[in-house]
Amino acid sequence: MEKFIPLSVPNFEGNEKKYVNDAVETAWVSTGGAYVSKFEKDLAKFLYVENVAVCQSGTSALHLSLIEAGVTVGDTVLVSPLTFIAAVNPVKYQHATPVFIDCDDSFCIDPIKLKAFCENECVWDGVILRYKTSPVKALVVVHVFGNMADMEAIVEVASQYSIKIIEDATEALGTFYTKGKYKGKYAGTIGDFGAFSFNGNKIITTGGGGAVTSNKSLCVDHMRFLSTQAKTDPFNYTHDEIGFNYRMTNLQAALGVAQLEELPEFIRRKLQNYARYSRLFDDSKYCTLMPFREGTRSNKWFYSLCIDKAAIKVPLRKIIELLKLTGIETRAIWGLISEQKPYKNEKTYLLEKAPYYASRIINIPCSTQITEEEIEYVALTINELLGNLANE
Known part of the structure; x- marks a missing residue:
């Protein structure tokens, strides 16, 4: 690799x-x-x-x-x-x-x-x-x-x-x-x-x-x-x-x-790179690049892909492992805290979207040093991998 x-x-x-x-x-x-x-x-x-x-x-x-x-x-x-x-x-x-x-x-x-x-x-x-x-x-x-x-x-x-x-x-x-x-x-x-x-x-x-x-x-x-x-x-x-x-x-x-002196420049790059990913994932059939709240200027620290579980049957772990073989580091969103051993007996209230997203979200490369070429490679590789998994 x-x-x-x-x-x-x-x-x-x-x-x-x-x-x-x-x-x-x-x-x-x-x-x-x-x-x-x-x-x-x-x-x-x-x-x-x-x-x-x-x-x-x-x-x-x-x-x-x-x-x-x-x-x-x-x-x-x-x-x-x-x-x-x-x-x-x-x-x-x-x-x-x-x-x-x-x-x-x-x-x-x-x-x-x-x-x-x-x-x-x-x-x-x-x-x-x-x-x-x-x-x-x-x-x-x-x-x-x-x-x-x-x-x-x-x-x-x-x-x-x-x-x-x-x-x-x-x-x-x-x-x-x-x-x-x-x-x-x-x-x-x-x-x-x-x-x-x-x-x-x-x-x-x-x-x-x-x-x-x-x-x-x-x-x-x-x-x-x-x-x-x-x-x-x-x-x-x-x-x-x-x-x-x-x-x-x-x-x-x-x-x-x-x-802190560099923070404005780091945020500028985060916004620019998110916009590049948005264009590349815009027509994706099997995942959605998650948006940020309207009426805010987010620092766009991490970028999140929501995987279409209706089309992609494999677990997130498998997707992450396959992407690692292509040289792309990704990660799953956290496991629900309410399901962790120290908290499994605590009260939960109307948990619907939390478990939904916990089973579907992966984070993709977002360093401020990432190049436009690398962003294109990440998006192309993910789209191709998900397409292959959907057709299996």
Whole structure:
């Protein structure tokens, strides 16, 4: 196999080496250092928010958000089953209970079913919404693959029932509304809290790392405090709360500052490459390139093909294995979290589209370095393979 086109790899075309070397040369490699505060300020400026705290991962950002939202033992948190499991695990860190609400065609949580759950399965006493005897404290909204959830409808429901909204924007840095009530607002800046990830496959990366923001600047300050072991007096090592070792390092932040400088160009390429794929899959008989929500400018982080299971009888695993033999790396969308061993006994609500898409979606190569020739090869190969499988 001569050709290999990876699914998604990082792109270091800018000042990454310069800034990281500077951090090393000045010996500021741990959680202190100028690049940490600079990355926070640059992210806040980019997102048009007042305050951002950077941390070790998107998971830690979500965990800090749940803590700050007041989620604790015995509470209920509404989540999606069609996402990466890291979006739900922090609920368990707080000894709370997730309830899985179905997604819509954007793969994001369905506001219609969210509202139905609150109205039909819960009791609202004018102060607290309860599911059985458990207070419904928060809702984790994942902007899947850079798509934007229907935030207008979601905020309306959450506001009615005093549910804190935690936006998991780990895949959606740079996605924003172009129309409607939230025109100009970025993913992660609409709800009460917003979490971001800079994992190796994200649109910008710090190797590992994340960030968290809030509509209340003091909440960000407190989450930053918690992320540094909640140290109130660094001289005497006094700690007034349970803290965490969640702070981002200066080396990671140096990489992040450089990557953020390149983000507009990375998004431009993502949009351009998605348009190329759209033309090439437009007439495909056996798959559909999934769209992004109208009225938004998505970062188009990951591209998704929906396979026609009526025509293609083989499992997704077989398709992925056959494509790998041609030098094309793809992956299936996640298995439903509600079907995973730690969560199989948790409540689900009207799951229809989540299992439908879980059995049909594969992600295709979308790196910012992918060439037009490689995009054409990917599309041609997939269309030919699916045609052959349909005729078997």
